[in-house]
Amino acid sequence: MSLSLATSRRRFLTWTGGAAATAAIYGFSTAPAWAEPRFPQNPFTLGIASGDPTPDGIVLWTRLAPEPQAADGRGGMPPYQLQVNWQIAADPEFRTVVKAGSEVATPELAHSVHAEVVGLNPSSDYWFRFRVGSEESQVGHTRTAPAAGSDPGKVTFGLASCQSWAGGRYAAYRTMAQEDLDLVVHVGDYTYEGRNHESLADFRNNHAKYKSSPDLQAAHARFPFVVTFDDHEVENNWAAGMSQPDNEASNEPQRFLQLRANAFQAYYEHLPLRRPQRPTGPDMVLYRGLDYGNLARFHVLDTRQYRSDQLTENFPGGPQHPDVYDPSRTLMVDAQEQWLFQGLASSPARWNVIAQQTMMAQYDYDPSEVLSVNHDQWDGYVVSRNRLTNFIHQQNPANPVILSGDWHAAFVNDVLLDFADPASKIVTTEFVGTSISSGCGWAQSIKNALPNNPHTRYINPDKRGWTRCTVTPEEFRSDYLTVAAAADTTSPAVLDASFAVSNGRPGAQRA
Numbered sequence: 308m309s310l311s312l313a314t315s316r317r318r319f320l321t322w323t324g325g326a327a328a329t330a331a332i333y334g335f336s337t338a339p340a341w342a343e344p345r346f347p348q349n350p351f352t353l354g355i356a357s358g359d360p361t362p363d364g365i366v367l368w369t370r371l372a373p374e375p376q377a378a379d380g381r382g383g384m385p386p387y388q389l390q391v392n393w394q395i396a397a398d399p400e401f402r403t404v405v406k407a408g409s410e411v412a413t414p415e416l417a418h419s420v421h422a423e424v425v426g427l428n429p430s431s432d433y434w435f436r437f438r439v440g441s442e443e444s445q446v447g448h449t450r451t452a453p454a455a456g457s458d459p460g461k462v463t464f465g466l467a468s469c470q471s472w473a474g475g476r477y478a479a480y481r482t483m484a485q486e487d488l489d490l491v492v493h494v495g496d497y498t499y500e501g502r503n504h505e506s507l508a509d510f511r512n513n514h515a516k517y518k519s520s521p522d523l524q525a526a527h528a529r530f531p532f533v534v535t536f537d538d539h540e541v542e543n544n545w546a547a548g549m550s551q552p553d554n555e556a557s558n559e560p561q562r563f564l565q566l567r568a569n570a571f572q573a574y575y576e577h578l579p580l581r582r583p584q585r586p587t588g589p590d591m592v593l594y595r596g597l598d599y600g601n602l603a604r605f606h607v608l609d610t611r612q613y614r615s616d617q618l619t620e621n622f623p624g625g626p627q628h629p630d631v632y633d634p635s636r637t638l639m640v641d642a643q644e645q646w647l648f649q650g651l652a653s654s655p656a657r658w659n660v661i662a663q664q665t666m667m668a669q670y671d672y673d674p675s676e677v678l679s680v681n682h683d684q685w686d687g688y689v690v691s692r693n694r695l696t697n698f699i700h701q702q703n704p705a706n707p708v709i710l711s712g713d714w715h716a717a718f719v720n721d722v723l724l725d726f727a728d729p730a731s732k733i734v735t736t737e738f739v740g741t742s743i744s745s746g747c748g749w750a751q752s753i754k755n756a757l758p759n760n761p762h763t764r765y766i767n768p769d770k771r772g773w774t775r776c777t778v779t780p781e782e783f784r785s786d787y788l789t790v791a792a793a794a795d796t797t798s799p800a801v802l803d804a805s806f807a808v809s810n811g812r813p814g815a816q817r818a
């Protein structure tokens with residue numbers, strides 16, 4: 308978006324506080340004042356984003372980082388606070404600025420900005436930008452959620468997960484950014500931990516590396532994101548306070564909790580999350596709900612932070628451990644489970660979308676009578692899965708649909724009340740999105756096992772991509788889009804398969 312100098316000067320006058328408001332605020336009594344902060348380059352190197360839409364608001368995100376890979380993790384910023392101004396307009400040229408304000412960007416949070424804007428109109432398109440000193444960010448687009456009690460005819464969103472930097476970046480986001488979506492739901496593995504990543508600077512610079520992708524930035528600049536983490540934002544297969552057995556920090560619980568705190572803080576600093584999601588040390592409340600009128604309620608889960616430890620690390624599967632039925636084990640922890648059940652029971656929505664991390668349906672990797680499963684997924688927490696499927700069976704909330712990621716492979720699954728009986732009732736439908744870029748070295752195992760799993764309607768472990776979900780009062784449709792080559796950013800997305808669930812009838816049908 309290029310503005311002529313004269314008109315952009317004039318428009319700056321509408322920024323909150325005008326020029327005086329750009330004066331530095333002292334974070335430390337000894338810090339020099341940046342009356343007019345000057346940066347070695349435009350500090351908005353990591354882009355901008357919006358997230359967690361409500362009918363009247365949105366959270367706007369950016370982070371000031373003129374040198375995003377500075378070794379100390381401070382992004383080339385001085386050790387004091389700065390005021391960052393923002394604007395929201397009803398048009399991309401900012402002729403009609405409807406809201407403006409400012410946030411203090413602090414060194415403690417890596418000069419990230421999380422501006423929670425209220426007073427907007429429901430189901431409305433907005434454009435936003437930031438300014439610090441004389442530097443201006445790119446322009447982002449966002450959209451608010453429909454009004455409470457309204458009956459939207461359609462909600463369209465993208466499902467994304469697993470965007471390993473090494474896997475190629477990011478044809479999937481480039482194609483996604485060309486669509487007209489109401490939001491993007493990201494169910495984890497937004498970043499992958501590096502070897503020996505442990506300090507806050509390590510995790511910050513890893514996020515900054517991912518955010519250097521113009522295609523990831525473009526998707527964030529185009530749609531509001533609703534995010535939840537899985538394991539790799541912290542460490543492969545971590546569980547609550549437990550590290551992987553092969554990790555150096557695993558024998559030192561306090562050291563792992565410090566690592567987790569660093570990872571959570573960097574995650575918060577780099578994503579459009581609201582204040583209730585700001586971590587306190589190693590703790591972060593990430594499960595939360597979002598409503599899209601009477602059409603869809605999103606129940607966003609955190610199945611990592613509170614889970615019992617994995618019973619085995621066998622990969623991709625191994626004989627089912629008898630303790631998967633131990634009622635003391637948990638994937639969500641009681642408080643989150645009760646919150647979910649309450650949210651389902653009280654939901655005004657036609658569709659209840661449960662956005663979470665790992666695959667929920669059983670998947671048996673062994674063609675013999677032995678049940679061989681992956682214990683990091685819900686298969687390792689059968690007691691938790693049974694509590695949820697029994698709740699749905701007995702309480703009958705409207706149209707639950709499960710969204711998952713983690714496995715770098717696309718699946719469509721009918722979730723059965725009892726997986727031991729193929730004729731058992733279908734209680735809900737699961738759409739597992741493939742990875743944005745992460746590879747699937749176990750694709751052949753998945754393909755070999757398909758005949759053992761008649762409740763699985765579709766798989767594609769070979770391609771990377773994203774899933775477009777279209778929700779109407781009549782159906783929930785998922786279009787599986789794959790890119791020919793994840794490493795080639797110009798690779799187009801093609802439709803591989805479409806499945807739909809009809810209102811009132813769980814189970815996926817090819818559309």
Ligand SMILES: [Fe+2]
Nearest residue numbers: 469496713745
């Ligand atoms: Fe992953």
